[in-house]
């Protein structure tokens with residue numbers, strides 16, 4: 001069996017293992033009427049594909065290697081070998097084998113490092129004298145920030161004033177409505193509402209903590225910026241003249257499909273830093289002093 005054959009074989013095994021019990025998390029499919037309004041929604045029923053769920057693949061990889069280690073130990077004991085339990089050796093084998101499997105499954109390079117380091121991190125944690133509840137506390141502190149990040153694959157990191165000013169220059173000078181997909185702490189929508197008179201900015205954020213902070217900031221400033229806590233894939237984008245996104249490469253293909261289905265003719269989709277694979281931007285805007293660019297697509 002050649003290496004690519006082995007990779008395909010392992011991919012199929014993982015897919016079968018996961019595919020039988022899981023359904024893909026899909027965005028609703030929408031249809032547009034002649035006037036561009038969203039006229040209906042239906043839940044997609046696409047087949048599960050592991051490439052869209054790297055965290056599940058990673059989980060199965062670790063489980064498979066763990067099972068392999070136990071099986072190998074049993075066989076060795078059965079063959080008369082005297083095995084001494086060595087946690088560090090166990091963690092090193094677990095990390096190396098998982099990283100190799102991840103490589104064969106063609107997961108991105110950062111997963112190899114995560115696989116290699118994860119068992120060692122557990123080994124280190126077991127050697128510390130931290131009380132068990134401290135791990136629960138860390139989880140509870142991180143959860144409101146990262147929430148569905150394992151599904152969306154878009155963590156929080158902020159854009160900055162020069163980016164917001166460049167987006168503002170794409171807007172007409174009069175009244176307008178702007179939607180910010182994944183509004184984080186609300187910086188862009190808050191700033192735009194104050195800087196652009198007549199502009200109504202709506203930020204939508206799925207993670208509870210950033211959303212709560214943006215709500216409090218809006219309330220304290222007394223601005224008209226509106227912040228919704230929900231998945232932007234589940235909402236209507238039709239009323240907005242400009243949709244701004246600062247997400248991640250993983251989110252871009254689906255976001256483009258949604259933009260085509262939900263945005264009105266004559267509106268503009270703007271993404272900071274991340275382009276859409278296979279869809280050249282109508283405008284690429286350089287921002288002074290910044291390496292990353294702003295991309296705009298006219299719908």
Ligand SMILES: C[S@@+](CC[C@H](N)C(=O)[O-])C[C@H]1O[C@@H](n2cnc3c(N)ncnc32)[C@H](O)[C@@H]1O
Pocket residue numbers: 152154155156157158159160180181182183184185186187188204205206207210230231232233245246247
């Ligand atoms: C890179 S941050 C950008 C924050 C902000 N837009 C800015 O420019 O500073 C992306 C944000 O999108 C949020 N997010 C990711 N997927 C989302 C979804 N499907 N619905 C709502 N928010 C989402 C994340 O929680 C994160 O806070």
